[in-house]
Amino acid sequence: MRLLLSGNEAIARGCYEAGVAVAAGYPGTPSTEILETIVQWPGVKAQWSPNEKVALEVALGAAFAGARALVTMKHVGLNVAADPLFTAAYTGVNGGLVVVVADDPGMHSSQNEQDSRNYAKAAKVPMLEPSDSAEAYEMAAAAFEISERFDIPVLLRSTTRISHSKSPVVIGERKELPPPQAKRNPQKYVMVPANARVRRVALEERLKALAEFSERCPFNQIEYRDQDIGVITSGVAYQYVKEALPTASVLKLGMTYPLPRHTIEEFASNVRKLYVVEELDPILEEGIRAMGISVSGKPPLPPYGELDPTLVAQALLGEAPERPSEHTSLSEIQLPQRPPVMCPGCPHRMVFYVLSKLGATVFGDIGCYTLGAAPPLSAMDTCVCMGAGVGMALGAYKAGYTEPFVAVIGDSTFVHSGITPLIDIVYNKGAVTVLILDNRTTAMTGRQDHPATGRTLSGEQTHELNLADLARAVGVQDVHVVDAYDLYALEQAVKSAIKHPGPSVVVVQRACTLVDRHSWKEPMQVDVDMCTACGVCAQLGCPALKPPIGDSAVAVIDPLLCTGCGECAQVCPFNAIGWFGVE
Amino acid sequence: MSKTVNVLIVGVGGQGIVLAGEILAQAALEDGLDVKKSEIHGMSQRGGSVTSHVRFGERVFSPVIPAGQTDLLLAFELLEGLRYATHARRQGLILLNTQKILPAPVLAGAAEYPEDVEAKLRENGFRVVAVNGLELAKQAGHPLTVNVALLGAASVHLPLSDEAWQKALERHVKPNFLEVNKKAFLLGKEAGFTELT
Numbered sequence: 211m212r213l214l215l216s217g218n219e220a221i222a223r224g225c226y227e228a229g230v231a232v233a234a235g236y237p238g239t240p241s242t243e244i245l246e247t248i249v250q251w252p253g254v255k256a257q258w259s260p261n262e263k264v265a266l267e268v269a270l271g272a273a274f275a276g277a278r279a280l281v282t283m284k285h286v287g288l289n290v291a292a293d294p295l296f297t298a299a300y301t302g303v304n305g306g307l308v309v310v311v312a313d314d315p316g317m318h319s320s321q322n323e324q325d326s327r328n329y330a331k332a333a334k335v336p337m338l339e340p341s342d343s344a345e346a347y348e349m350a351a352a353a354f355e356i357s358e359r360f361d362i363p364v365l366l367r368s369t370t371r372i373s374h375s376k377s378p379v380v381i382g383e384r385k386e387l388p389p390p391q392a393k394r395n396p397q398k399y400v401m402v403p404a405n406a407r408v409r410r411v412a413l414e415e416r417l418k419a420l421a422e423f424s425e426r427c428p429f430n431q432i433e434y435r436d437q438d439i440g441v442i443t444s445g446v447a448y449q450y451v452k453e454a455l456p457t458a459s460v461l462k463l464g465m466t467y468p469l470p471r472h473t474i475e476e477f478a479s480n481v482r483k484l485y486v487v488e489e490l491d492p493i494l495e496e497g498i499r500a501m502g503i504s505v506s507g508k509p510p511l512p513p514y515g516e517l518d519p520t521l522v523a524q525a526l527l528g529e530a531p532e533r534p535s536e537h538t539s540l541s542e543i544q545l546p547q548r549p550p551v552m553c554p555g556c557p558h559r560m561v562f563y564v565l566s567k568l569g570a571t572v573f574g575d576i577g578c579y580t581l582g583a584a585p586p587l588s589a590m591d592t593c594v595c596m597g598a599g600v601g602m603a604l605g606a607y608k609a610g611y612t613e614p615f616v617a618v619i620g621d622s623t624f625v626h627s628g629i630t631p632l633i634d635i636v637y638n639k640g641a642v643t644v645l646i647l648d649n650r651t652t653a654m655t656g657r658q659d660h661p662a663t664g665r666t667l668s669g670e671q672t673h674e675l676n677l678a679d680l681a682r683a684v685g686v687q688d689v690h691v692v693d694a695y696d697l698y699a700l701e702q703a704v705k706s707a708i709k710h711p712g713p714s715v716v717v718v719q720r721a722c723t724l725v726d727r728h729s730w731k732e733p734m735q736v737d738v739d740m741c742t743a744c745g746v747c748a749q750l751g752c753p754a755l756k757p758p759i760g761d762s763a764v765a766v767i768d769p770l771l772c773t774g775c776g777e778c779a780q781v782c783p784f785n786a787i788g789w790f791g792v793e
Numbered sequence: 794m795s796k797t798v799n800v801l802i803v804g805v806g807g808q809g810i811v812l813a814g815e816i817l818a819q820a821a822l823e824d825g826l827d828v829k830k831s832e833i834h835g836m837s838q839r840g841g842s843v844t845s846h847v848r849f850g851e852r853v854f855s856p857v858i859p860a861g862q863t864d865l866l867l868a869f870e871l872l873e874g875l876r877y878a879t880h881a882r883r884q885g886l887i888l889l890n891t892q893k894i895l896p897a898p899v900l901a902g903a904a905e906y907p908e909d910v911e912a913k914l915r916e917n918g919f920r921v922v923a924v925n926g927l928e929l930a931k932q933a934g935h936p937l938t939v940n941v942a943l944l945g946a947a948s949v950h951l952p953l954s955d956e957a958w959q960k961a962l963e964r965h966v967k968p969n970f971l972e973v974n975k976k977a978f979l980l981g982k983e984a985g986f987t988e989l990t
Contacts, residue, residue: 214822214830318833342829342856375831375856376818452854520860540917545876546904548805548896550841581839586901748901753840756895759902 215379217372220343221310222247223379224350225280228306229387230254232272234265236626237655238284239319240373241312245282246658249667253384258658258667261596261626262287266294266309270363273307274399276390278354282310285324286595290627295363296333300409301399302361302416305390306354309335312368315489316516319370319654321576321595323514325490326367330467334413336420337365337467338429341448343377349429349464360416360423367466369489371446371516421468429464432477439526440481442474442494447487447517454523469497478503485526489517552581554754555730555773557649557694557720561618562587563750563781564701570708571615573599573606575623578653578722582618586751590618597627604631604640614708616643621677622652622660629680635713636685643707643714646677647694649722657725681715688712694720697780723773731774732789736765740786747778747787797850798951799858803877804869805894806841809940812965813867814845816944819961820953821849831856840897842873867947869926869940870894871910878914887919888947888985890926890939922946922985929980935970938977945981 215223222244225233233256235245249256259265262283272279283291288311295309311329314320330337338353340346346368353364397405424430439458443451448462461477463469478484478498483506486495491513495505511517511525523529552559562582565572566589574580574590575598583590592602603617619628624646635642652658659665664674681689688710690703700718707714723730733754741764748757754771755778758764765787767778779787800817804810811832818830832845846858861880866887868874874889881887889911898904907913914921929942941962948958958978966974 212822214818214828370833371831371856374833375829376815377829377853377856378822378827446856449854449856453859518857518859519855523859540875540878540913543875543907543913545872545907546896546898548840548842548872548876549898550806550839551897553839578839584897585903751897751901753897753900756900757902759900 212378212380214376215343215347216243216374216376217340217343217346217368218243218374219247220347220379221350221366221368223381224347225308225354226251226254227382227384228351228354229278229385230280230354231277231390232269233257233280233282234259234268235282236260236262236265236287237652237658238287238312239655240314240370241282241284241287241310241368242655242658243373244310245667248280251384256667258660260661262291263293266291266298269307269309270294270298273303273305275305275392277305278387279305279307280310281308283312284320285311285313285326286320286322287311288326288329290596292329292333295329295335297401298363299333299335300401300406300413303357303363304393306357307363308350308353308357308366309363310366310368312370312373313490314370316370321593323490325493326365327466327493328491330365331493334417335363335365335467336360336465337367338464339367339445339466340372340464341445341462342372343375344379345429345464346372347379347381352429356423360420362416362420367445369446417468421471424465424468424470425472427465427470430470430473431462431464432473433460433462434480435459437480438482439485440477440483441485441487441526442477442498443487444494445489447489447522450517450519450522451487453519455526463494466494469494471501474498474501474503487511487517487522487526490514549584550581551584551751551753552578553723554752554771555723555775557718557723558582558647559587559750559752560694560697560700560777561645561647561718562589564697564704565589565616565618566749568614568704571606571611571613573603573615573617575599575617575619575628577620577623578649579618579620579647584751586749596623597631600628600631600644601634603642603644604635604638607640607642608638616645616704616708618645618647620653621646621648621650621662622658624677625661625675629684632681632686632715633684640713641711643704643710643716645704645716645718648677648717648719649725651722651725653722653724657722678715678717681717686713686715688714690714690716692716692718694718695775695777697777723775731776733769733772733774734767734776734779734787735790736767737786737788737790738764740784741765742784742786744783746781746783750778750781752778797848797853799863800847800865800867800947800951801858801863801877801880802845802847802867802869803873804843805873806839806843808843808869809937810843810845810869813940813944814847816941816961816965817847817947818849819964820957821847823957823960824953826850827853829853829856842876844877865947865950867943869943872896872907875907875910875913878917878919881919884918884920886950887914887921888943888950889914889921889923890943891923892927892939924981924984926981929984930977933977933980934973935977938974941966941974942977942981945978946985948978948982949985
């Protein structure tokens with residue numbers, strides 16, 4: 211059957227057909243849909259784990275038990291999971307273990323840009339890089355064969371343009387594997403120094419065998435055409451090269467660690483000018499130069515952001531792209547930006563309104579609520595990585611920071627990486643306030659469940675982690691639970707927590723408005739006689755509310771967008787917003 | 794068909810752009826063509842600017858359309874049509890939905906929404922087909938069928954078979970909404986023809 215699949219769907223399908231029994235991960239754009247796809251098929255136990263480190267350990271345990279196991283994450287998730295990965299290269303796997311990591315060149319939905327190919331070299335594990343969905347599907351299955359044959363975890367690296375692009379794939383049937391069998395072997399799996407030293411040497415042998423395999427690997431292919439220009443490339447950059455230089459010879463590397471030295475030497479000796487085209491870090495280029503092979507000139511491609519066919523053509527051919535319309539008067543018009551905003555009815559909006567009003571310093575975190583940094587709320591001072599805000603707030607306290615300040619973290623992010631720094635706040639006696647914005651989902655990545663929602667990836671009911679109880683259990687005595695839509699209660703709780711001389715937690719509760727559509731109410735209305743055009747409502751930045759600015763003498767609410775949450779009605783000092791019946 | 798056809802769909806998160814791209818790509822697949830579709834998820838439900846690249850032909854390589862090579866720019870919103878016009882070929886075709894959605898900086902009074910978008914595009918040599926997608930969708934029976942109505946209008950300018958479009962709609966639209974969407978597609982198609990002449 212020929213289907214149009216995204217790279218993520220293709221990876222899921224390839225893994226499913228390869229007989230994967232256990233799949234774990236933590237949501238992260240652009241990797242999220244892999245587990246959401248694979249969970250729908252029978253025979254796969256798929257789960258969201260609290261974070262990527264746990265997910266990789268779950269998969270490693272499944273592999274130890276002899277099952278084929280998959281773990282998925284975005285690039286920054288691999289930082290979290292790096293600890294088990296590096297040692298899993300030593301222990302090896304038993305059942306095949308494939309680690310899918312999706313990079314985000316151009317940072318469409320990420321706080322930084324990383325090239326996960328560095329991890330293959332650093333952790334000493336093989337890496338495969340697909341260039342479209344059909345290859346993602348094939349490589350996913352092949353990765354398990356490689357993992358088992360060489361007794362090592364395999365990294366399958368995607369990028370946004372692979373994961374979130376669709377192209378045709380011819381799919382097959384699931385391979386039924388014999389029941390998994392564990393092979394207990396403490397010398398292999400107990401990495402105390404004496405055993406680890408032996409396994410370190412064994413790893414070197416496996417890498418040598420993998421390097422030989424790389425020479426014969428069908429994913430590394432030479433396409434000879436005009437031999438004046440030869441290009442070595444991998445991943446989606448291959449597609450850009452084919453588009454920009456259809457007549458050039460190409461060495462397409464699908465297995466990018468370890469590199470196939472002899473194949474590269476052969477290709478290099480058969481082309482007059484040799485170029486390397488790769489997105490992000492110059493990893494292939496440095497690897498090839500280190501082999502003593504000279505690369506002619508360096509195409510002036512940026513080591514950051516996404517490539518595209520135009521950039522590749524410019525760099526290699528020096529041709530300006532045909533882009534006629536750029537010369538028209540249109541390029542001179544200043545157009546308003548259209549940044550993403552918190553949805554109408556978003557339960558995060560009021561928290562940031564309160565923090566903005568109090569002028570508090572906000573140590574923020576990763577999630578939809580990071581949008582609280584944008585005007586008009588403008589209530590965030592830092593955002594670094596999952597959980598960072600909580601630890602940073604303690605650091606600021608220790609440094610004697612005198613301004614009122616809080617840490618703000620979402621429910622899913624708190625479970626991912628916020629619990630240990632909260633324990634640190636209690637342990638090291640920080641008078642720090644942590645606001646947990648509990649919208650009962652992992653919202654930014656498209657609303658996935660997590661341990662505090664009481665539901666699993668497959669939709670089953672499970673124990674619901676109570677965040678307030680957890681805070682009390684680790685020793686926080688000042689714990690508040692408030693409704694995110696209740697302005698008065700929210701403001702009182704935040705003020706009281708900041709004043710408290712010890713650790714405080716405020717759990718701000720209200721389900722994400724996109725999850726909880728059935729509680730949407732009638733759209734709010736503006737009483738035009740009561741509205742004084744004071745502009746206070748403008749500070750909420752709600753897309754459903756056009757504030758009394760410019761040609762609008764009074765506030766106007768868009769009934770198609772408004773969810774009736776009532777936030778604007780509470781901030782209006784003149785009671786001009788409410789439900790006033792039929793107009 | 795030897796040449797790759799490039800369609801860039803642009804608009805605002807929540808307008809159904811991802812689904813429109815899906816249906817178009819599926820129609821190309823149904824006609825036995827190679828096809829690639831690429832878009833950026835993540836911000837699509839938060840009122841941000843959204844684009845979907847759809848390319849089809851005998852063999853398609855890059856999932857993103859090279860600069861200035863968009864054959865048909867399908868703009869779901871006026872400002873977004875203006876923003877992405879430079880991606881179209883010289884004298885390229887812009888199918889423009891006449892809907893206006895004010896972005897946050899305009900709502901906040903920090904920026905002005907551009908005037909006379911259609912005229913500006915024509916002045917710059919683009920062929921513009923303007924349709925009122927929301928009106929067509931309402932006529933069809935549901936305001937949320939704007940995306941399919943616009944696809945209907947676009948279909949007039951794309952070398953894909955009627956059968957392929959129908960199959961693609963059947964594959965991607967929930968059965969309860971299939972009839973109203975088919976109607977929206979037809980109304981869009983009529984509008985696409987009328988505006989052309």
